Amino acid sequence: xxxxxxxxxxxxxxxxxxxxxxxxxxxAAILARLRAPEFAALEWREAPRAADAQLERAHPGLYVxxxxxxxxxxxxxxxxxDTILSPGSGEAALRAAGAVCAAVDAVLAGEAxxxxxxxxxxxxxxxxxxxxxxxxxxxxxVGAFHxxxxxxxxxxxxxxxxxxHGNGTQAMFERDPDAFYxxxxxxxxxxxxxxxxxxxxxxxxxxxxxxxxxxxxxxxxAVESALLPRLEAFAPDMVLVSAGFDAHAADPLAxxxxxxxxxxxxxxxxxxxxxxxxxxxxxxxxxxxYDLDSxxxxxxxxxxxxxxx
Numbered sequence: 001x002x003x004x005x006x007x008x009x010x011x012x013x014x015x016x017x018x019x020x021x022x023x024x025x026x027x028a029a030i031l032a033r034l035r036a037p038e039f040a041a042l043e044w045r046e047a048p049r050a051a052d053a054q055l056e057r058a059h060p061g062l063y064v065x066x067x068x069x070x071x072x073x074x075x076x077x078x079x080x081x082d083t084i085l086s087p088g089s090g091e092a093a094l095r096a097a098g099a100v101c102a103a104v105d106a107v108l109a110g111e112a113x114x115x116x117x118x119x120x121x122x123x124x125x126x127x128x129x130x131x132x133x134x135x136x137x138x139x140x141x142v143g144a145f146h147x148x149x150x151x152x153x154x155x156x157x158x159x160x161x162x163x164x165h166g167n168g169t170q171a172m173f174e175r176d177p178d179a180f181y182x183x184x185x186x187x188x189x190x191x192x193x194x195x196x197x198x199x200x201x202x203x204x205x206x207x208x209x210x211x212x213x214x215x216x217x218x219x220x221x222a223v224e225s226a227l228l229p230r231l232e233a234f235a236p237d238m239v240l241v242s243a244g245f246d247a248h249a250a251d252p253l254a255x256x257x258x259x260x261x262x263x264x265x266x267x268x269x270x271x272x273x274x275x276x277x278x279x280x281x282x283x284x285x286x287x288x289x290y291d292l293d294s295x296x297x298x299x300x301x302x303x304x305x306x307x308x309x
Contacts, residue, residue, distance in 0.1 A: 001113030013088025162244020165194025
């Protein structure tokens, strides 16, 4: 079946500054790469805005209103040392979260076999009531809770291979035995969470911290021996992926030393498991990745594997 790509021009208007790692050039590089002839069968869809009800399944309404109200009419507003708002940030954040909900809808309706949300700002550091780590709304969690509320699913899994631990997603899932969160990430590294002892309410959290320089061999071994068996045992109704590409060896913000081919491999393994467990229902959304060339190549490898299903 067809792979859908959800994106929106507004996601380029979130502008924390050209010197900020999470700048519009990231998304522009990915979209340019995905316009190559080999991706001609990819079906592009416009990301809608997330509705208040969708956002408020993951974030308190007061937080949603305060965040959107803090968007400046001009210039920039700093929420913390890393997280900055520009005049286009609110619309971008609404489209980013809305993309994941729309992708969930498309996959569960059978319109798409799977989907990739090429959006920004990223989301996995956003906690229920706190923006941080470049993230405003937790896009993948909004999508997960939407799958439950709108489609009656129960058991939702999020797999996160960003180099940084998704503290926000873990915070939203750790007391929910029907939500599974698994993360491979460099340790120690920002945000300082994600130790192996953090296991959630019923073992529903799996953290796989990897030391700097681990590389392809250790990453693949961890996925094969720990992550995939636990995910299959959880028996999800749907798999969502926090697709960060900053574990790549070329990325300037970390040192896990993965290769582009690792992203195609792990995506293929997740798609195969989703096919066995939940009819192939899989949606991924962009998280990190800050070297433009390796980011574009890695995202292309990820989408190539999605389209190969």
